[in-house]
Amino acid sequence: MPLDxxxxxxxxxxxxxxxxxHYLSADALNYALRLIGxxxxxxxxxxxxxxxxxxxGTALLLAGIIFFFAYNWADMHRFVKFGILEGSILAxxxxxxxxxxxxxxxxxxxxxxxxxxxxxxxVYGQTYQTGADVFSLFLTWAVLITPxxxxxxxxxxxxxxxxxxxxxxxxxxxxIVEYPNVQLFLLLYGLNGIFLIIWxxxxxxxxxxxxxxxLGRLLFCVILAILVLVTEEAIIESDFQGWSRSAIIVYLAxxxxxxxxxxxxxxxxxxxxxxxxxxxTVFTTFIGSFMQFWDAINWLTLAILVVIQLSIVTHLxxxxxxxxxxxx
Numbered sequence: 001m002p003l004d005x006x007x008x009x010x011x012x013x014x015x016x017x018x019x020x021x022h023y024l025s026a027d028a029l030n031y032a033l034r035l036i037g038x039x040x041x042x043x044x045x046x047x048x049x050x051x052x053x054x055x056x057g058t059a060l061l062l063a064g065i066i067f068f069f070a071y072n073w074a075d076m077h078r079f080v081k082f083g084i085l086e087g088s089i090l091a092x093x094x095x096x097x098x099x100x101x102x103x104x105x106x107x108x109x110x111x112x113x114x115x116x117x118x119x120x121x122x123v124y125g126q127t128y129q130t131g132a133d134v135f136s137l138f139l140t141w142a143v144l145i146t147p148x149x150x151x152x153x154x155x156x157x158x159x160x161x162x163x164x165x166x167x168x169x170x171x172x173x174x175x176i177v178e179y180p181n182v183q184l185f186l187l188l189y190g191l192n193g194i195f196l197i198i199w200x201x202x203x204x205x206x207x208x209x210x211x212x213x214x215l216g217r218l219l220f221c222v223i224l225a226i227l228v229l230v231t232e233e234a235i236i237e238s239d240f241q242g243w244s245r246s247a248i249i250v251y252l253a254x255x256x257x258x259x260x261x262x263x264x265x266x267x268x269x270x271x272x273x274x275x276x277x278x279x280x281t282v283f284t285t286f287i288g289s290f291m292q293f294w295d296a297i298n299w300l301t302l303a304i305l306v307v308i309q310l311s312i313v314t315h316l317x318x319x320x321x322x323x324x325x326x327x328x
Contacts, residue, residue: 017325054105058112065116078127085120089113107154114145114160135171138164153209159218162195182243185230189250192223200266213268220258220271227251228278232285255279267324269317276313280306 019029065088092113099106118141125137142164149157166188173184196219202210231251234244258275262268284306291298 051104054108058108062112062115066119081123081127082120085116085123089116089120092116101151107152107157110148110152111154111157111160114148114157117141117144118164133171133175135168135175138171139168142168155210155212155215158195159215162192162219165191182230182234182247185226186243186247186250189223189226192219192226195219196223204266213270217268217270217274221274223254224258224274224278227254228281231282235282235285235289238289251282263320269321269324272320273313273317276316280309280313283309 018024019026024032065084068084092109096106096109096113099109101107101110118137121137121141121144142161145157145161145164149161169187169191170184173187177184196216199210199216199219203213203216227247227250230244230247234240234248237244240248255275255278258271262271262275284302287305288298288302291302
């Protein structure tokens with residue numbers, strides 16, 4: 001049975017609608033937005049500053065280690081190199097045990113350990129000249145940090161793992177298979193698509209540490225960029241056969257599915273706009289492919305076409321946003 005209106009959770013859309021209908025004054029609207037966490041209060045700003053300074057300090061620490069190695073590399077004995085890296089990993093591991101893996105600083109420390117592990121693998125490979133391909137370094141790195149990623153429950157750690165798997169696949173294809181082609185881009189689409197589906201499911205079932213939408217948005221932007229890239233290449237090269245045709249079909253299907261999903265199932269205006277921009281890019285490239293002589297008139301025509309398309313995108317985005325507010 002439908003919820004009583006008084007039991008419906010307060011959202012920013014509800015509050016803005018009440019303010020537009022003059023049921024809430026400006027001060028009452030700000031107070032209500034602060035209560036539901038839309039406008040940060042003093043404690044929220046403190047948490048933000050703590051997290052920002054913590055991440056900045058971790059980045060500076062890792063940068064210091066990297067530059068220390070870079071400057072003193074030739075004069076350092078291999079045991080010194082290994083000792084610094086392994087000692088840093090051990091010290092941070094002890095720190096994580098002391099502060100608990102469930103704390104934010106513990107999770108950031110685990111991210112630092114994961115990065116240092118990659119540096120250790122690189123130093124080992126260079127010192128002993130293992131002869132392994134570069135892709136094997138990133139793949140080994142990804143495999144070794146996987147247990148930490150699973151236990152850490154920290155979105156940046158998952159981002160690192162996804163990045164390493166993407167690099168492993170790209171380098172494997174370049175070094176072992178052949179020059180990057182449409183098949184590689186489709187494999188990258190599939191790899192990142194799997195992670196996006198996992199994130200969407202986790203977001204839907206309210207997994208607490210994945211409720212921030214930035215990771216899902218990043219994955220979707222990567223997926224769409226891959227498909228737009230191969231679609232544009234097919235249009236420019238007039239290659240609509242074989243794998244190129246498959247890539248175009250996948251792009252069209254993904255765009256339609258994403259527009260439907262992010263409009264009806266999970267409302268996300270940012271991803272809708274990203275979809276629209278992908279359509280603008282592909283359509284503009286398609287029209288431009290018919291222009292054989294690139295003179296000032298053609299460039300002006302394409303510029304006007306882009307402006308018209310962006311105007312339509314803006315109008316649609318505002319209309320969708322308004323419809324969501326009215327149905328909230």
